[in-house]
Amino acid sequence: MTWFTQYRDLVSMQLRSMRNELWFAAMIQVVLSVGLVIGFGFLIPDVSETTALFLVTGTATQAFVTIGLVMLPQLLAQAKEAGRIEYFLTLPISREAYLLALVTVVALMALPAVAFTVVLGAWHYDISFQFEPAFILVALLAVFSLAGVGVAMAVYSPHQQVTNAMTQLIIFYVLFFAPVLLPKEQLPELLQFTSNFAPPTYAADGVRATLTDLPGTHLARSLWVMSGFAAGSLVLSAVAMRRRG
Secondary structure, eight states, X not given: OOHHHHHHHHHHHHHHHTHHHXXXXXXXXXXXXXXXXXXXXXXXXXXOHHHHHHHHHHXXXXXXXXXXXXXXXXXXXXXXXXTHHHHHHTSSSOHHHHXXXXXXXXXXXXXXXXXXXXXXXXXXXXXXXXXXXXXXHHHHHHHHHHHHHHHHHHHXXXXXXXXXXXXHHHHHXXXXXXXXXXOGXXXXXXXXXXXXXXXXXXXXXXXXXXXXXXXXXXXXXXXXXXXXXXXXXXXXXXXXXXXXX
């Protein structure tokens, strides 16, 4: 069996095994997108076009974060607790193909939410977005970098409860203390510094650089940093799984 055949079959198996969670994930993404895009508009009087563009692209990035850094590690922690990961590791399959299959499923879950958020934001605030082909690369690297970190978190976490607690802290940090929904300049200096080490910072920057003409974006830097996060986290996860297997 070739590596690609293993990967294809693993993606199919993961989709079937998560069929009960897919509708729930989609519902969560729709509710979160509506809440952030429309709800924040109630809190901010006289939303300008610049603010609307920042808010909508931040919410689109939040879809990658929610799936890759929250739902995926929680699902993997449950699978590890139930012994499902151990079962896959007993099979004669490539550990890298297994990890890539997990990340692919995350991408399939996140991308519809991103598209829904952009369409909803454009309609609600009567704004337009400029789509650059590089957005596809940004979306892929955002998924790989965030989901890679999420996989590593679940694999190295000693207990399911620890993973769940870490994911809750992450979503709280991204919503209020990272330059995803808020401009970096509005954060305290300490949070501006720590944001340099957070993958969501670069995912949000890449999304804004390829969907809007907002100033202050650094597309090339974000692509390089997301590539580093993706490669590093997936390599660490593969090493851990090879040791477990």
